Amino acid sequence: MSCEDSCRRSFLRHSGCGLLTLALLGFSESAGALPVTTMEGTGTDTERRYPLPSADGVTIDRRAQIILVRHASHVYAMALACPHENAVVKWIAKDGRFQCSKHDSRYTPEGTYTSGHATRNLDRFPVRRELNEVVVTVDRVYRSDQSLPAWTSAGVAL
C-alpha cells in the first residue's frame, strides 16, 4: 500500500469522525456558511480568553456557555442559552442563523432576535481585544431589553 493510499484513508477516517461529532452536537456544514468549532476558553471564572478568530465563524464554548462569533468585521460573545426559557441555541449553518432547540426562536449571527417565542436578542457579554486574544467578561451580561446601548456596543470591531 502506498503512502498516498494510507494517508488518504487516515484523512477520511479522521475527517469523518469530526463531521460525526459536529452532527451529534446538532451542527451541520454547508458551502458559504460560517464554519462552527468547539473550544474551551482559558482564564478565570470571571474572564474567559480565546484566540482572536482568524476568519468569520462560530465558536462554541459549552463549558462556559458562551458563543463567540466573528462576522461582518466584528467579534461578539453571546450566551448559549435562549433568553426565553434558557434552552441551548444551535447554529444552523445552511440558513446562517442561530435557532433555539426548544421553541425554535431565531437569531441572526450577531444575536438579533428575528422570530419565535423569545422577546429579546441573545444576551451579550462584554468583550475586548488584547493583542491576538478575545477576552470575555462572564460575570456581567447585557440584555437588549434592559440596556440596548450597552448590548449594541458589546463587540470588538476588527
Ligand code: FES
Ligand atoms: S426556550 Fe428558546 S424559544 Fe423558548
